[in-house]
Amino acid sequence: xxxxxxxxxxxxxxxxxxxxxxxxxxxxxxxxxxxxxxxxxxxxxxxxxxxxxxxxxxxxxxxxxxxxxxxxxxxxxxxxxxxxxxxxxxxxxxxxxxxxxxxxxxxxxxxxxxxxxxxxxxxxxxxxxxxxxxxxxxxxxxxxxxxxxxxxxxxxxxx
Amino acid sequence: xxxxxxxxxxxxxxxxxxxxxxxxxxxxxxxxxxxxxxxxxxxxxxxxxxxxxxxxxxxxxxxxxxxxxxxxxxxxxxxxxxxxxxxxxxxxxxxxxxxxxxxxxxxxxxxxxxxxxxxxxxxxxxxxxxxxxxxxxxxxxxxxxxxxxxxxxxxxxxxxxxxxxxxxxxxxxxxxxxxxxxxxxxxxxxxxxxxxxxxxxxxxxxxxxxxxxxxxxxxxxxxxxxxxxxxxxxxxxxxxxxxxxxxxxxxxxxxxxxxxxxx
Numbered sequence: 001x002x003x004x005x006x007x008x009x010x011x012x013x014x015x016x017x018x019x020x021x022x023x024x025x026x027x028x029x030x031x032x033x034x035x036x037x038x039x040x041x042x043x044x045x046x047x048x049x050x051x052x053x054x055x056x057x058x059x060x061x062x063x064x065x066x067x068x069x070x071x072x073x074x075x076x077x078x079x080x081x082x083x084x085x086x087x088x089x090x091x092x093x094x095x096x097x098x099x100x101x102x103x104x105x106x107x108x109x110x111x112x113x114x115x116x117x118x119x120x121x122x123x124x125x126x127x128x129x130x131x132x133x134x135x136x137x138x139x140x141x142x143x144x145x146x147x148x149x150x151x152x153x154x155x156x157x158x159x
Numbered sequence: 160x161x162x163x164x165x166x167x168x169x170x171x172x173x174x175x176x177x178x179x180x181x182x183x184x185x186x187x188x189x190x191x192x193x194x195x196x197x198x199x200x201x202x203x204x205x206x207x208x209x210x211x212x213x214x215x216x217x218x219x220x221x222x223x224x225x226x227x228x229x230x231x232x233x234x235x236x237x238x239x240x241x242x243x244x245x246x247x248x249x250x251x252x253x254x255x256x257x258x259x260x261x262x263x264x265x266x267x268x269x270x271x272x273x274x275x276x277x278x279x280x281x282x283x284x285x286x287x288x289x290x291x292x293x294x295x296x297x298x299x300x301x302x303x304x305x306x307x308x309x310x311x312x313x314x315x316x317x318x319x320x321x322x323x324x325x326x327x328x329x330x331x332x333x334x335x336x337x338x339x340x341x342x343x344x345x346x347x348x349x350x351x352x353x354x355x356x357x358x359x360x361x362x363x364x365x366x367x368x369x370x371x372x373x374x375x376x377x378x379x380x381x382x383x384x385x386x387x388x389x390x391x392x393x394x395x396x397x398x399x400x401x402x403x404x405x406x407x408x409x410x411x412x413x414x415x416x417x418x419x420x421x422x
Contacts, residue, residue, distance in 0.1 A: 013186075017181055018178060022175065025175075026172075031176050035176070038181075039188055042185040043186075044189075046186060093171040096167050115168065143164075146164070
């Protein structure tokens with residue numbers, strides 16, 4: 001029985017880990033930290049699943065990850081950190097990351113879950129413990145702010 | 160903005176490091192986390208048990224603190240845990256020769272008597288099967304009554320007597336493996352008695368110690384040669400039990416005690 005659970009958990013972890021780590025990177029801007037947060041979240045999922053304490057694994061891992069990113073951002077001012085040995089990152093990507101991280105944590109989380117992880121409003125609300133109206137409001141505010149920030153950055157680069 | 164945003168985010172992720180053995184690292188970390196949680200639960204359980212035991216001990220020792228079972232309201236050594244220290248002999252007092260060199264009971268009594276500026280009258284000690292009796296006098300030679308010590312072989316279900324009620328049993332105080340009851344009667348100044356009866360837990364023998372003041376000599380001179388605490392101290396001294404042979408039983412010529420030991 002426990003062997004079957006472990007096999008299913010390993011499959012789940014293997015399939016979700018890459019996407020989850022990219023989500024974490026978009027939230028924190030640091031590949032090393034994203035790897036650490038993802039590992040911690042998935043290990044908690046494994047432990048809690050083994051004692052049958054997880055109802056929905058996807059909601060569990062994304063909610064746990066978003067909470068971990070929120071706590072981490074409180075203690076650390078965001079700085080974009082590329083991975084070791086990575087090739088140069090395009091300037092546009094850096095501008096987008098910077099703009100993304102100038103948003104409030106809630107707005108950033110809603111935009112990442114909605115436009116990167118493709119969760120619908122209900123699922124996003126369940127992960128962030130928000131109702132649908134709040135999710136929509138954060139999404140509108142986040143998109144508007146992001147558009148304005150990117151426009152300002154492009155104007156500055158053109159100038 | 161929405162469709163371009165998704166595409167833009169894909170570009171941001173260029174330069175993503177390889178996954179490597181991250182899946183195994185997740186499971187290794189999960190095992191460590193499980194061990195830490197188990198240890199935490201065990202530690203919490205141990206602390207909880209320790210707190211419960213500590214509280215239980217404090218509560219029981221506070222709420223069930225034994226009250227003195229003495230007839231008089233004088234506090235006992237068992238109840239208070241105090242050690243009765245005999246006052247030192249008065250400087251210049253003449254040393255009193257020992258009555259007997261191998262009397263275990265006298266070895267216990269004599270220092271206490273001398274500490275009260277009294278003495279055991281030499282040559283006046285009486286003894287029989289299961290009992291000893293000593294005459295006490297002050298330094299001027301005036302009689303201050305007697306001290307009687309006796310051992311009784313009692314039945315297994317024997318209980319401490321109550322002077323006012325033959326059928327009742329007195330509640331005993333404890334001192335180590337001994338239980339005892341004090342029977343002091345100082346209400347009559349012409350017949351003042353301090354008495355303690357003690358019994359060992361694993362022994363069918365009972366020891367009775369009585370210090371009786373000199374009769375009909377007034378309240379001051381009629382005081383017994385030992386205080387109530389000292390009588391209790393003698394009765395609960397293992398050396399007194401051991402001073403009697405196992406076969407001794409106070410039957411013939413046994414001194415009369417204020418509160419008799421009914422068998």
